[in-house]
Amino acid sequence: MFFATVDLPTRGDADSVMNQEVNDNGNPVAGNYYIQSAYKDAKTPNIVTVVLGDYRSIDTLGEQIVVFTAGLILVLILSGHRKERKVSNREENS
Amino acid sequence: MYWEFELILFVFLLLVGLVALEVKDLLVSVVMLSAFSFTMALMFTSMGAVDVGFTEAVVGAGVTGILFLIALYQTTQKSKD
Amino acid sequence: MKTGSESPIIVLGARLLSPFIMLFGLYVIFHGHYSPGGGFQGGALLAASVLLMRVASGTQISSLMVKESLTTPLGVVGVLIYFGTGLLAFLMGGDFLDYGALPIPGLSPEYLRYTGILIIEIGVGLAVMMVMILLYDKMATGEEEVE
Numbered sequence: 157m158f159f160a161t162v163d164l165p166t167r168g169d170a171d172s173v174m175n176q177e178v179n180d181n182g183n184p185v186a187g188n189y190y191i192q193s194a195y196k197d198a199k200t201p202n203i204v205t206v207v208l209g210d211y212r213s214i215d216t217l218g219e220q221i222v223v224f225t226a227g228l229i230l231v232l233i234l235s236g237h238r239k240e241r242k243v244s245n246r247e248e249n250s
Numbered sequence: 251m252y253w254e255f256e257l258i259l260f261v262f263l264l265l266v267g268l269v270a271l272e273v274k275d276l277l278v279s280v281v282m283l284s285a286f287s288f289t290m291a292l293m294f295t296s297m298g299a300v301d302v303g304f305t306e307a308v309v310g311a312g313v314t315g316i317l318f319l320i321a322l323y324q325t326t327q328k329s330k331d
Numbered sequence: 332m333k334t335g336s337e338s339p340i341i342v343l344g345a346r347l348l349s350p351f352i353m354l355f356g357l358y359v360i361f362h363g364h365y366s367p368g369g370g371f372q373g374g375a376l377l378a379a380s381v382l383l384m385r386v387a388s389g390t391q392i393s394s395l396m397v398k399e400s401l402t403t404p405l406g407v408v409g410v411l412i413y414f415g416t417g418l419l420a421f422l423m424g425g426d427f428l429d430y431g432a433l434p435i436p437g438l439s440p441e442y443l444r445y446t447g448i449l450i451i452e453i454g455v456g457l458a459v460m461m462v463m464i465l466l467y468d469k470m471a472t473g474e475e476e477v478e
Contacts, residue, residue, distance in 0.1 A: 198444040200364045204301050209448035213428040220455055224410050227462035234469040300367040308375040316382050320470045
């Protein structure tokens with residue numbers, strides 16, 4: 157792991173491959189497009205908000221549904237009414 | 251960029267993690283995990299990822315600590331007294 | 332967790348600190364366009380202010396802030412705000428979650444996107460806050476209902 161870490165580019169390096177405008181195949185890089193046109197598209201200075209809320213909004217919707225489903229599953233596990241009813245039914249039958 | 255600051259944070263992170271693993275009292279362990287999360291938030295902020303650091307500080311050091319405390323109190327209530 | 336804290340100092344400190352955390356959470360949500368932050372962080376801060384009161388003073392006092400029976404419906408409302416915004420833009424002729432097609436008169440498409448991002452941040456914040464309070468309530472009282 158140390159051997160692989162040495163070869164990584166420095167943080168914020170403007171010359172590394174992921175910060176170029178076009179990658180090796182000649183296609184434009186997505187992050188560069190976001191940085192250049194985020195303020196023009198949504199008039200919002202914070203790029204992170206625009207990427208999370210507008211360009212990748214379906215991802216955020218999925219994340220919110222995951223959080224909400226976790227809460228609902230916790231309600232189902234911990235509410236405990238069903239267990240009581242089963243025990244009382246079994247006692248009535250026997 | 252600020253490598254001295256990050257070196258201090260790394261040493262503190264290692265120390266806090268070892269204390270959280272080795273200590274016997276679980277309450278101390280929970281507090282040390284909160285300190286670990288807060289140090290991680292400071293490191294994220296020093297790397298320039300302010301949003302991630304914000305989330306780590308709020309969720310890792312605040313809400314997770316409260317939830318661990320609740321779980322601790324719920325499990326040790328009967329055997330304690 | 333059944334009874335609140337015995338010390339009045341802790342209750343007083345939590346009462347003093349809680350409104351400021353809540354105000355900062357609202358600032359983080361509504362100022363997320365210009366400063367770091369957003370719906371998830373602001374919702375977690377709002378939840379932390381309520382959880383501080385619940386830990387310090389027991390559920391009975393702090394259910395004056397958010398009632399326990401209100402958490403699940405408001406979480407559903409938060410998810411529905413997000414999904415409804417996307418569906419409204421879809422019904423008005425745009426793509427799903429394309430805020431440029433929202434039917435708000437008198438705004439250019441850029442400011443429509445601005446408003447759409449603000450609306451979904453409110454939805455995310457509401458859902459995250461309610462789910463975290465719900466987690467605390469169920470973990471603190473779920474054991475007692477079984478017995």
